[in-house]
Amino acid sequence: MSKILVVDDDQLLCELLEEVLVDEGYDVCCVHCGDSALRYLEERGVDLVLLDVMLPTIDGMQVARRICQRFAIPIMMLTALADESSLLDGLDAGADHYLAKPFHVPELLARIKAMLRRVGLEKQRIHMAPSATPIYAELDRVPLTGTEKELLEYLVSHNGIVVSKAELQKEVLKKELSPFDRNLDMHISNIRRKMVMSGLSKKHIKTVRGLGYSFLETAG
Numbered sequence: 001m002s003k004i005l006v007v008d009d010d011q012l013l014c015e016l017l018e019e020v021l022v023d024e025g026y027d028v029c030c031v032h033c034g035d036s037a038l039r040y041l042e043e044r045g046v047d048l049v050l051l052d053v054m055l056p057t058i059d060g061m062q063v064a065r066r067i068c069q070r071f072a073i074p075i076m077m078l079t080a081l082a083d084e085s086s087l088l089d090g091l092d093a094g095a096d097h098y099l100a101k102p103f104h105v106p107e108l109l110a111r112i113k114a115m116l117r118r119v120g121l122e123k124q125r126i127h128m129a130p131s132a133t134p135i136y137a138e139l140d141r142v143p144l145t146g147t148e149k150e151l152l153e154y155l156v157s158h159n160g161i162v163v164s165k166a167e168l169q170k171e172v173l174k175k176e177l178s179p180f181d182r183n184l185d186m187h188i189s190n191i192r193r194k195m196v197m198s199g200l201s202k203k204h205i206k207t208v209r210g211l212g213y214s215f216l217e218t219a220g
Helices: 011-023 034-043 060-070 084-093 105-124 134-139 146-157 165-171 183-197
Strands: 003-007 027-031 048-052 075-079 097-100 205-208 212-215
Touching: 003 011, 003 034, 011 027, 011 105, 027 034, 034 048, 034 060, 048 060, 048 105, 060 075, 060 084, 060 183, 075 084, 075 105, 084 097, 084 183, 097 105, 105 146, 134 146, 146 165, 146 183, 146 212, 165 183, 165 212, 183 205
Parallel strands: 003 027, 003 048, 048 075, 075 097
Antiparallel strands: 205 212
């Protein structure tokens, strides 16, 4: 049974979400502030976090960043802030998906199922070539979100080859690249930042202007 943590200060919404998710067979816990969410995650493991942006004490963006720094847990942000700037801020904070309020329950359930299905598949995968060279074992310990891990694995599987943004967008993010879409760049930026935080060089991922990105075993 998959475990979901709901973090929202709207107690009525939490009650409704808990009822819906329990009916779908999920194990659900609701907390109402960022501090409570972080304490809960320190004590118990969960498979997915549904996180509101407007929270007391610590806002959802900060909570997402702290979760990504310490735990490898996918995050879906739920918020009334549906503008592009808020979307990019959420992705930059480490969220895998962003769902605007008010949302339709079937869409929420579909996204949750897709995210948990991906998590299940990742758990079944063999770790990224751990015996090849030390860099792969180090990469496997970087605290990435599910989407970030998929992007990095795709680049690693094409080691030394320039992969176009359009290909990464289509094969990993599952949508066509549009001229003003910065989602992919945000994810790559997050991967590099977390690599540096884990003691690795961000230069393992090279930007090839006008073409795309390339993974290099030896940073240079």
